[in-house]
Amino acid sequence: MEGFLLQATLYLFAMVIAVPLASRAGLGSVLGYLMAGILIGPVLGLSGSEMTDLQHFAEFGVVMMLFLIGLELEPRALWAMRDKLLGLGGLQVLVTVAAVTTLALLLGQPLRIALALGMIFALSSTAIVLQTLNEKRLMQTAGGRSAFAVLLTQDIAVIPMLALMPLLALPGARALSKAEASDNAVAHFIDSLPGWGVTLITLAAVAFVILAGHLLVRPLFRFVHAAKLREINTAMALMIVVGIASLMNLVGLSPALGTFLAGVVLADSEFKHELESDIEPFKGLLMGLFFITVGAGINFTVFTAAPVTTVLLVFALVGLKAAILYVLARAFRLKGGDKTLFTLGLAQAGEFGFVLVSFAVGQRILPAAIAEKTLLIIALSMLITPLLFIAHEQLARFRRDEDGPSADEIDEQQPIIIAGVGRFGQVVNRMITMSGFQTTVLDADLKTVQLMRTFGFKSYFGDPTRPDLLAAAGLAKARVLVVCLDDKASTTRLVAYARRLRPDLHIIARARDRIHVFELYRAGADDIVREMFDSSLRCARYVLENVGLSEFEAAELEKTFFKLDRAAVRDLAQVWKPGVPVEQNPEYIKRTRELNAELEAEMMERFSRRTSKIDADDRPADSGVTKEG
Known part of the structure; x- marks a missing residue:
């Protein structure tokens, strides 16, 4: 032991x-x-x-x-x-x-x-x-x-x-x-069978895996799940894998192939995700x-x-x-x-x-x-x-895709350039164009560009980080560049290039996370949008509305948090060190804790002031008639 x-x-x-x-x-x-x-x-x-x-x-x-x-x-x-x-x-x-x-x-x-x-x-x-x-x-x-x-x-x-x-x-x-x-009785038994017997046993084992996945595993999993014990669910998942692997070994098949087949059979099961997590x-x-x-x-x-x-x-x-x-x-x-x-x-x-x-x-x-x-x-x-x-x-990274289709020839230039038109850039482009402004849209995914054209949105195929394509799109005269690329490194590289070429250009960039915000801040972006930040704020606002706050109170707290957090990110960008994990930067950790405490105190103070004002407005007048009344 x-x-x-x-x-x-x-x-x-x-x-x-x-x-x-x-x-x-x-x-x-x-x-x-x-x-x-x-x-x-x-x-x-x-x-x-x-x-x-x-x-x-x-x-x-x-x-x-x-x-x-x-x-x-x-x-x-x-x-x-x-x-x-x-x-x-x-x-x-x-x-x-x-x-x-x-x-x-x-x-x-x-x-x-x-x-x-x-x-x-x-x-x-x-x-x-x-x-x-x-x-x-x-x-x-x-x-x-x-x-x-x-x-x-x-x-x-x-x-x-x-x-x-x-x-x-x-x-x-x-x-x-x-x-x-010969000391293995089961193996000796299978080896002693004629060829057709081994084939039948093999087919029977595969059929058993398929039928068991459809007919036995689901009822058994429901029975085990009723116990509401996580460790029993895990034991059940392990039993399925180990049992099928043993059966495949027994008949001389690949255990990996058998469990793969079982996984395919259970792919549409309601217990699929639980099996994965176990x-x-x-x-x-x-x-x-x-x-x-x-x-x-x-x-x-x-x-x-x-x-x-x-x-x-x-x-x-x-x-x-x-x-x-x-x-x-x-x-x-x-x-x-x-x-x-x-x-x-x-x-x-x-x-x-x-x-x-x-x-x-x-x-x-x-x-x-x-x-x-x-x-x-x-x-x-x-x-x-x-x-x-x-x-x-x-x-x-260093070689162009010589077999891929060539970039489109850009036949017009607009004051707004959108680089990247995936799930993020599409929404940005729709709102801008439906508000009456024209855009030049660039994307390296040919299928996405073709799909955009199908729905009537003009866009051009090509790598938005290529200097020649940016020049053809009118970067030298553009007023705004919106960078909505999926890849963090490409986004940062494009922002840095555009800033060097056009110090006066207004650059709006999509960031993956807070660290990416710092990188884009250093690269020269004017406005940085964390892709999940606004939707997360909206989700938090819905929570506040459903735990007792009014819509107005929740909206005010959302705006307050937004302003304070943006200010905190700018502050933290000054102490962030490129290439150094934040957990290994004592100055960053110290400043983060200070800013979190300040943000919490400011939120509570503003909420208290807002609540007091609302209470005062709602208090009955001397005549006994409320303000609304």
Whole structure:
């Protein structure tokens, strides 16, 4: 017990130190977990015999992740993805298997080993890629959705790969592996069945998951929910995931695929959001543990024996997969940044490769030496994946989208320029134009621009941060520039550029939060609008109206808070330090506390004065007749 607690403390300590450092450095949490694993295992040698057990335990993080992904996909959405699942994903798997197999044959490997390596290296890392896509908010881009479709196809492809692997083994090796597995009664029972029997059991397991999701889980969840105990709801959610994973293991299917299927079945359930909230903390922790075990499992002894060869093989694999993915991206008409994201994001090997390697070794297909080198190549390719995403970000930042449509030619200039016409900018533009003023609207989203034109609002397609487009829009003569972009960095950059070019221009900018307000203040914006601030004030005013205040009193307090808070933000902007987190700025914290106390005192005083005045106005006159009367 003491050894377990010590190991648990070690892994948790590594998490809370390495991951925040990596995130602050802009490397992402995944690379932080991998670095922590490398530090625990190969560098300090603190990992012991518990690593194998931890790897099996941590794999539930991948299982839970796919369950949560399934919850976000209704069957109709899955059917809508069929072209990418069968076309893009299917081609990626088949072409990569063929290419890696051919390369292995050229390197002198026999066909059965070459084909096994082809199947192993055709897979990408579902865990790392999806985690990174979600962290960087790239899942909803065309490149992110295409990457997800390929990853899902790969996970499904693991099933036929596992079925094909035993056929690659020599007859004597198959008999030996079966004899070694004979201590498992259930596995022995399934292996002893004829092919049609195994197929029936497999189909029955999948059918059971679907039917149970529709017919059993909902009534059971209602029964458990009636107890009104959060921990029982959590236990129910874990039981669903663990139970389905066990069933899939029993019949030789991928646990991750089974839980994904269950998630899709439950996607339209009324308990969907509760399941997500119950599973999410476990998923995050186990995913982190999974990445740590990947890092700790890297065998540097094999690496140091042939470092140059190993590095060349890793880059050859990444280069080969990237080339295949690039060709597929062009064939399926992915553009610019989406094409780069798809190409670099899936160029690594994946965690299911570990499963296939273990299975291939058990079936006597891969010799031990090749298996160890294969595991090392998989781990190292996964290790450099965050760096590939960073490379994508740099390319997206410094290279124009050469495949995208060219910007519109602006044929007229108006005194008001609106940069960005999303959900925020649309409302701004409608009010201005309906008040009789003309605007020049710029947006980098072609679909949004086309939609605006459909409803009769003239707008131009193009990146509003481009100096040539701003010049064509009449920035040199404009009276007002309204910056309504979604991206914080682009907003700040545009404000700073416009201020340098036009010191006399009135600039109104949309801010995401208070820190963004400070950045825009430094950049030179005249009026800064926090996108949620006014709606939050209105919500607070409704609350005050429903706890006893009159509409007039609540409105007056709203105006007071608005004026005082704006003044406080200007004050805090003087002590804010760029690049320094506010919680590490003692002067900022001190001034914030002082301003909060002053604001609260001023609000209470004004409310008291207003209440006293209203009471005086409502007090009956000497004649006994009220003022209103």
